[in-house]
Amino acid sequence: MTWVAPRRIFDGARLRDGLALRIEDGRVADLAPIDPRMAAQALPGLLTPGYVDLQVNGGGGVLLNTEPTVAGMEAIAAAHRGLGTAALLPTVITDAPEVLDRAGEAALLARGRPGLLGLHIEGPHISVARRGTHAARFIRPLDDRTFGVVRRLRDGGVPVLLTLAPEATAPGQVAALAAMGVIVSLGHSDATADQARAALAEGAGAFTHLFNAMSPLTHRAPGLVGAALNAAVPVGLICDGIHVADEVLAIALRARPAPDLFFAVSDAMPTVGGPDRFRLYDMELQVRDGRLVNPDGNLAGAHVTMADSVARLVGRVGVAPEVALRMAVTVPARLIGRPDLAVLDGRDAADLLLLDQTCARVETLANALGSGPP
Incomplete structure (x- = not known):
């Protein structure tokens, strides 16, 4: 003792x-x-309890899309665990339907393994105009095949966070997902604020990486950004000073209707804890001056850890340590249904x-x- x-x-x-x-x-x-x-x-x-990251595409040189297996998930979790993240959601992005099928099966097999919380499905049911680095050829409206994957996961007790664009769904589909216990997160979307509010009314429960890959806030058209800031649901933020400027982070933090409505995510790629480059689809992505970019020089995921994010929130953005830790531990733990991850x-x-x-x-x-x- x-x-x-x-x-x-x-x-x-x-x-x-x-x-x-x-x-x-x-x-x-x-x-x-x-x-x-x-x-x-x-x-x-x-x-503090270790960090909880709900958006992790890869780590340690492993990308979930190219290794959608239990071994791939465990390798990603191990890389991030060594960097301060105690638990994470492996994230599969827009890809061929069979990639999602394999990731779903892996998440079922990995249920209950240390550090693995379930599966984040980011796409393919998103906006082509707001796809970011997601491949346009795989984007499609929400369909029965994805419902099948999600239903198997939920029947197996696996938490699921599904990022989609409201305009890629038909009326009632978000409600059907929410009824299964899926956390529907709105993102990669060119939706109007009205479309976003309709999805929230059906049960959408979060927004994915605020400001990035979403219709912007203007003085006459609030867009998805405005809807997110006004909503009473948690919103993810990439806090690397690259995806969102520190000044804008500070403004956003002051703009929400209540406390504890932001959570930090890394959106990490294999370069975190791994080599400085990797392949996604048919292109090579690499880290240049701290930015993870595609061959055109556009951002393609993030090269940041949750530990870096908390340090930046406190040291650069001026967030109180208690608030930053709630963003990195308490809010994401509650959102994914694991409040035990925020206790000692x-x-x-x-x-x-x-x-x-x-x-x-x-x-x-x-x-x-x-x-x-x-």
Whole structure:
């Protein structure tokens, strides 16, 4: 048994001082006010649950689209785990129908494996005009084949987040997905605000990477951006200073109707924790000056970690550490139906992070106690 006393603790709701954790068999067994009789080991830094990332295309040199297998998912999770992300949603983007079929089967087989939360299906039911780097030849309206994949996943108890464009659906389809327990996220869309509100009325529950690949906010046409900012549902943000300028992030954070309606995502590609280039479809993508770009120099996914994102939110955007941590832990954990990922009790010490005063990641608690991997 070991008592440890970090400088500050984020318990999933707020930052707390003067607390110690009791570690037994590598797990948190208790949380209590510091008492001299504990002989608690003082630890520098801020302790937080590991990050929860709901949009991860790849990592460690592996892209889910090209390796839609359990092994591929586990390799991606391992790469991000070493960078501070305790749990993630492997994300398959627009591709041939059989790629989605294979990713769905893999997610079923991977159910319950550490660090893997289910499946994020991003496309192919999106807008051609707002496709980003998604291949136009695979884009199609929402159809029975995708419903079949999603139904098998939900019948198997696998969480599903499905990014789609409202204009790629027929009336009632979003409601049918929501009735299955699918988290429908609006994105890669040229929809009007009215179309977005109709999808929300049917049960859409989130928006995907605000500002990117969506109809913009103007003073007479709010677009998908305006609908997202006004909606009372969680909205994802890529916080790398590239996909969204820091000043715009700050404006967006002030614009929501209530707290805890933003969550950070990495939108990471295989270059995170891997080589600086990889192939998607028939093109090579590479990192140039911190930007992941396609041969035309256009953004093609992100080269950022959740740890980088939290540090940027705090250090560049001026977000309070407590708010940034809720964006990286609490809000995404609740959205995917895993609020346990935002608590400390019972957690493995390898799932907890010690951060420095800038909120840059330092190490896991397991490593700090000498019980983690070398």
